[in-house]
Amino acid sequence: MSSGTGPRVRHALVGAGARAEMFVRALVLDHAETAELVAFADVNQARMDAHNRWLAELGHPAVPTYRADEFTAMLAKERVDVVLVTSVDVTHDEYIVAALRAGCDVVTEKPMTVDAPRCQRILDAVAETGRQVRVAFNYRYNPLHEKVRQLLADGAVGEIGSVHFEWLLDVRHGADYFRRWHRDRANSGGLMVHKASHHFDLVNWWLDATPVEVYAAGRLFFYGEHGRRHGYARDYDRVHGSPAASDDPFALHLAAHPRLRELYLDAEGEDGYHRDRNVFAPGVTIEDDMAVLTRYSSGATMTYHLTAYAPWEGYRVMVNGSRGRLELEVVESDFVSPQAAGALKGAALHGNEAAAEAGSATITLRPFWSPPQTVPVEGYTRAGHGGADARMTRVLFGGEADPMGRAATAQDGALALLTGLAANRSFDTGQPVRVADLLTLP
Numbered sequence: 001m002s003s004g005t006g007p008r009v010r011h012a013l014v015g016a017g018a019r020a021e022m023f024v025r026a027l028v029l030d031h032a033e034t035a036e037l038v039a040f041a042d043v044n045q046a047r048m049d050a051h052n053r054w055l056a057e058l059g060h061p062a063v064p065t066y067r068a069d070e071f072t073a074m075l076a077k078e079r080v081d082v083v084l085v086t087s088v089d090v091t092h093d094e095y096i097v098a099a100l101r102a103g104c105d106v107v108t109e110k111p112m113t114v115d116a117p118r119c120q121r122i123l124d125a126v127a128e129t130g131r132q133v134r135v136a137f138n139y140r141y142n143p144l145h146e147k148v149r150q151l152l153a154d155g156a157v158g159e160i161g162s163v164h165f166e167w168l169l170d171v172r173h174g175a176d177y178f179r180r181w182h183r184d185r186a187n188s189g190g191l192m193v194h195k196a197s198h199h200f201d202l203v204n205w206w207l208d209a210t211p212v213e214v215y216a217a218g219r220l221f222f223y224g225e226h227g228r229r230h231g232y233a234r235d236y237d238r239v240h241g242s243p244a245a246s247d248d249p250f251a252l253h254l255a256a257h258p259r260l261r262e263l264y265l266d267a268e269g270e271d272g273y274h275r276d277r278n279v280f281a282p283g284v285t286i287e288d289d290m291a292v293l294t295r296y297s298s299g300a301t302m303t304y305h306l307t308a309y310a311p312w313e314g315y316r317v318m319v320n321g322s323r324g325r326l327e328l329e330v331v332e333s334d335f336v337s338p339q340a341a342g343a344l345k346g347a348a349l350h351g352n353e354a355a356a357e358a359g360s361a362t363i364t365l366r367p368f369w370s371p372p373q374t375v376p377v378e379g380y381t382r383a384g385h386g387g388a389d390a391r392m393t394r395v396l397f398g399g400e401a402d403p404m405g406r407a408a409t410a411q412d413g414a415l416a417l418l419t420g421l422a423a424n425r426s427f428d429t430g431q432p433v434r435v436a437d438l439l440t441l442p
Contacts, residue, residue, distance in 0.1 A: 015087030157321030
């Protein structure tokens with residue numbers, strides 16, 4: 001979206017929550033020669049004001065702010081080239097479609113949207129306008145995942161027969177989805193859409209294949225009202241001002257995190273949004289334990305499991321082929337201490353610092369008839385999603401060449417979304433779901 005020559009590309013951001021800071025910092029600190037930030041839009045003025053204060057800390061002037069209902073007018077007035085969408089997931093399609101029809105390109109946080117009708121609306125708008133949507137699947141840019149892509153494309157395991165993918169969210173990171181708006185499937189699509197779209201996109205990319213049929217089983221086992229059965233529940237609705245939350249290891253104390261205080265606690269008066277809900281309070285409509293079986297256009301299958309209440313965080317991927325097996329294991333944190341349980345993963349804001357706990361990452365290639373081989377990977381770091389955030393923004397904002405095709409399109413966003421949507425339907429019906437029955441792809 002940026003050539004690296006000529007006038008700087010003008011970016012506006014809609015959705016001034018915590019995730020926005022990574023994009024803002026990349027624009028103003030790392031890619032100021034090719035890109036510029038020209039405006040914020042949000043439903044909450046206090047959050048936009050907070051981001052402008054943080055811009056001042058970076059030596060950047062404040063940018064104009066617009067209420068969400070002024071979004072289209074902002075695009076014209078600020079002569080926006082690219083819109084960054086980091087709002088609540090269920091609103092993505094509204095801003096994406098409006099931006100495309102106004103002649104802008106779009107970079108959107110994953111997931112691209114939360115259901116099939118909204119996804120179809122985006123795909124139709126891309127076809128209608130000829131504009132471009134990029135989905136911020138930063139996991140594609142992780143050096144570990146790039147190496148897996150390269151090895152599989154080079155035939156390291158031969159023809160791929162199956163993939164097993166297990167993802168563990170620990171009781172700090174996993175719990176956070178049950179404190180905030182993500183706990184309502186209508187807002188987020190559940191973890192099959194919001195979180196697992198990352199993982200389903202990786203498998204699509206690694207296999208160079210598309211999902212055909214999905215069967216899944218999932219339930220809410222640990223969080224929500226089940227916490228009483230497991231002995232963890234405390235009687236409060238939100239943490240701030242609740243004595244019962246003072247020693248709860250699952251409680252997020254917003255006042256203890258300056259950035260979160262500014263973005264959420266100090267902004268509550270405008271929209272009433274509580275970022276610190278009790279993870280065991282009633283009203284959770286998403287699952288925390290999910291198993292998925294997917295069949296792909298190549299004939300390969302994937303078994304996938306996501307646990308959102310694990311004692312450690314990380315993932316294991318095993319790829320079985322006609323010439324051997326590839327194994328990826330990543331430990332992002334080997335445990336969660338009681339003192340750290342109520343904090344956010346890594347830092348007060350997403351991805352700024354590495355977690356304090358021990359971690360490791362290994363790729364092992366196990367060819368037939370030969371000893372296993374540990375595959376070296378250059379460039380991997382535990383900060384910023386394995387170094388992926390910085391690598392992604394160099395492509396999206398800096399115009400860096402992308403020979404591996406990591407910059408995911410709207411079509412890629414739809415395909416990642418479809419596995420999760422089919423899984424959600426299978427949860428509800430108990431039946432296998434054909435992806436073609438959910439959406440018409442170009």
